[in-house]
Amino acid sequence: MNVTPGPTAVPPAVREAMAEPQPNPDIEAAFADRYADVCAKLETIYDTSHDVVVPGGEGILGLEAAIASLVAPGDRVLCISNGLYGDGFADFVESYDGEADLVSVPYDEPYDLEVIAAALEAADADDEPYTLATMVHCETPTGTLNDLAPVLDLLDEHDVLSVVDAVSSLGGTPVPTDRIDVCLGASQKCFSAPPGLTTAAISDRAWDAMEAREPSSLYTNFLPWRDVSEGFPYTHLSANVAALDVALDLLLEEGLDDVYARHETAAERCRERGAELGLERYPDPERSSPTVTAFRLPGEAKRVQQRVADEEDVVLATGLGDMADDILRIGHMGYNADLETVDRAMDALEAVLE
Structure with missing residues (x-):
């Protein structure tokens, strides 16, 4: 019996959905309709008015894609951390030639609001404001649930975009999605669907920033998912989407x-x-x-x-x-x-x- 913090056990109905014959995601309208239904159900679970997209790729894809889509070379990013995944955001920023300022505390301590506020104020005073800030709602390796609200208050005061890893909290506890510019989830945690799909709720101002950034990547790029009316950026994982569809139904029915x-x-x-x-x-x-x-x-x-x-x-x-x-x-x-x-x-x- 698997009782780990993901990938979680998958309900029988979800496994059965994945085993069914699937429509061709590149050609058949039935797949596009299912994808649209999945996004609509996710909007309810996210409790958001933001756009929700579901790229094909395990949850780490979302963390990297958020950075690749929003960070241009030389951009300053405030990486707020008290855990392994919070630290990891800084690595992604640096890999896309951004300037990562890691504000970290020991893994068993809460975010230090005074240090975060001081970093934001110093950046503004130097006329080198932060492009965005990253943080993690649930640090899965230590079981820590971070209080995001006071940090989001600070980011709002300084007009800084927010990127939040909510991969292991979304669907298991409320997430303040409408206060977050890019809120990331994944299929294999609280949704109890197989690994393979990233979910992201993206605000209008985050979309605007991506349009201005014009990311060069195809795969680690959210922009091609903003409008899929003319087709998907690449062949989607049709069986995974079918499984997630049923998994979301189970949550909403409950x-x-x-x-x-x-x-x-x-x-x-x-x-x-x-x-x-x-x-x-x-x-x-x-x-x-x-x-x-x-x-x-x-x-x-x-x-x-x-x-x-x-x-x-x-x-x-x-x-x-x-x-x-x-x-x-x-x-x-x-x-x-x-x-x-x-x-x-x-x-x-x-x-x-x-």
């Missing part, structure tokens, strides 16, 4: 408020069971995401993960990067945000720890 409540309930159960086992949560409880729980197991995470897989047939995840052997993660997102699933995972972990 109702988003109930979906969010289900995630909170699953998270609470996971954390209660962890506390009974004497496990310390990472980060502090106030900033833990309802979609993934990270427990501290310094120097033991990989060994415990392997034993749980070998002895209990349950797949958990460790941390990433420097914290790969210090954190054990349990994903209760999408189809896995279920009390029975959480209890099965925690029973397995308890058996190994005891």
